[in-house]
Amino acid sequence: MRGLSAIQTRLLGACSLAAALLGWWIATSVFHWIDIVRFPDPATFLQSLHQIVFAQYAGANLAEHVASSLGLVLKGFLLASVTGCTLGLIMGLSPFWRDFLSPTFNLLRPIPPLAWIPLSLLWFGLGDASKLFLITYAAFIPVVINTSAGVAQIDRVLLEAARVHGARGWAWLRHVIIPGAVPHILIGLRLAMQTCWTVIVAAELLGAIYGIGKVLNSAKDDVYPGMILVGMTTVAVLGISTTYLLELAERRFVTWRR
Secondary structure, eight states: OOOOOHHHHHHHHHHHHHHHHHHHHIIIIISOOSOTTTSOOHHHHHHHHHHHHHSOBTTBOHHHHHHHHHHHHHHHHHHHHHHHHHHHHHHHHOHHHHHHHHHHHHHHTTSOGGGGHHHHHHHHTTSHHHHHHHHHHHHHHHHHHHHHHHHHTSOHHHHHHHHHTTOOHHHHIIIIIHHHHHHHHHHHHHHHHHHHHHHHHHHHHHSOSSSHHHHHHHHHHTTOHHHHHHHHHHHHHHHHHHHHHHHHHHHHHOGGGO
16 A cells, blocks of 8 residues: 655644644533533633743743753753663673673663652752653663664674674774664664653652743642643653654764665
8 A cells, every 4th residue: 555645644644633623622612521620721721821931830931941851851861872872782792791781781671760769869869960860761771772682683794794894893883883773773762762751750740940840740739730731732842842853863864774
């Protein structure tokens, strides 16, 4: 069956979004099937958005809250990317280190990032350090797994051929290993970015001066569903935007995959 073109795909997605928004408006504003005390109508959502954008809520405006959360996410993502790719390459290339590190890694891997919240609060307190630890840990796991898997799936014949032709050290890693593992590494990075947004909101719910989680926590305490939806929508937009930027970077820098 012939697939849809890029324009048709975007149009189909736009129609789906429009249908969801129309259904929301009909259910909350026209027929009142949903009580706006439980879920806001579009007008209440827009009023809440106007308040946090042009005034303040939970101690700051939307830009300041976004800047706080985005800064932590980017720091944690970069730390997890560097350390995760490094460990993944080591485990993928060296049977010794894979066998040595796998038991510990497999022990830590099933533990949900949020289960580390009590210890992170004991170790680092309520400041940004505890949130950065949680984000880095959460993003680190998918990066390691996908990087190691990417190295493992490289054709061994190709590796031997590269060695026969004199590929050694950094040149071997740069021109053979990394390009061969890049598809899996990129999948791990996208998963890591999505995980970062999940964890930062949960961490900020427990205690933050600024941030999207702070907005959600305050709105919950104030029984303010309009602002809760604003916070949820902001997280969705930021998650989609950062993932899209990763895809743009992939198309820009990994030109050989075109």
